[in-house]
Amino acid sequence: MMTHYPTPDHARLAEQGMYRPDMESDACGVGMVAATDGKPSRRVVEAAIEALRAVWHRGAVDADGKTGDGAGLHVEIPVGFFHEHIERAGHKPKPNLLAVGQIFLPRTDLAAQEACRTIVESEIIDFGYTIYGWRQVPVNIGVIGEKANATRPEIEQIMIANSKGVSEEIFETDLYVIRRRIERAAAEEGIGELYICSLSCRSVIYKGMFLAEQLSAFYPDLLDERFVSNFAIVSSALFDQHLPDLAPGPALPHAGPQWRDQYAEGQQQLDARA
Numbered sequence: 001m002m003t004h005y006p007t008p009d010h011a012r013l014a015e016q017g018m019y020r021p022d023m024e025s026d027a028c029g030v031g032m033v034a035a036t037d038g039k040p041s042r043r044v045v046e047a048a049i050e051a052l053r054a055v056w057h058r059g060a061v062d063a064d065g066k067t068g069d070g071a072g073l074h075v076e077i078p079v080g081f082f083h084e085h086i087e088r089a090g091h092k093p094k095p096n097l098l099a100v101g102q103i104f105l106p107r108t109d110l111a112a113q114e115a116c117r118t119i120v121e122s123e124i125i126d127f128g129y130t131i132y133g134w135r136q137v138p139v140n141i142g143v144i145g146e147k148a149n150a151t152r153p154e155i156e157q158i159m160i161a162n163s164k165g166v167s168e169e170i171f172e173t174d175l176y177v178i179r180r181r182i183e184r185a186a187a188e189e190g191i192g193e194l195y196i197c198s199l200s201c202r203s204v205i206y207k208g209m210f211l212a213e214q215l216s217a218f219y220p221d222l223l224d225e226r227f228v229s230n231f232a233i234v235s236s237a238l239f240d241q242h243l244p245d246l247a248p249g250p251a252l253p254h255a256g257p258q259w260r261d262q263y264a265e266g267q268q269q270l271d272a273r274a
Helices: 008-016 042-054 079-088 110-126 146-150 168-188 212-218 257-265
Strands: 029-034 067-076 098-105 130-136 154-161 195-200 203-210 231-236
Touching: 029 042, 042 067, 042 212, 042 231, 067 212, 079 098, 079 130, 079 154, 098 110, 098 168, 098 203, 110 130, 110 154, 110 168, 146 203, 168 195, 195 203, 203 212
Parallel strands: none
Antiparallel strands: 029 231, 067 203, 067 231, 098 154, 098 195, 130 154
């Protein structure tokens, strides 16, 4: 027999327990994988990719059968993986913390694209940090739909050295303020296509407007044996309140309107510094 919600138990649990009626909404597919020993491993990333495929039904699918409304993976920065790319750029990785920014840039407007890079670099340097360089993220556009490809951004990573030698907590806080300053500067320049998926010394987010099972096919980085993590958070979006777009929320692989608003409220004090 079908259960109709809310049931009488919901009212009782709201009054006496921890149930929150205001948190009821259509849910995205989410999952988390963590290493019990706390050590980064390839197994965690592979399990997360499989977990994301298992919640494919929580995301919407366009009529073309390939365009989705968002899927993402949030993992620890695989330091060894990025150290090799830093060396390829002609730099020697410093022994202190590394930060990585996953940046969506305008793809067809090259002038705006370069303006965005200049804004990003300027804000990082103004804060006293050193830039190792930019890396173009490899992508396989053959697996995504026409609509997703039509709005596909230029996807690049900026690799940053903790040249100030500050603690992880201070570095991470500075990176948040830097991100907010970048977003404000881009808005003042009238550039609406700059989007920062993540900017952190702890983690990096890979996401986009495709189906859950397309994530690792679209981003070959995720199939690299050096790409390891001690945790992974996955999400297949269900945008029940607005049209599909790149999943919002820079601290999560996806955050729906409700979670996004709560996240924003918790950042107001940091925003005052930006």
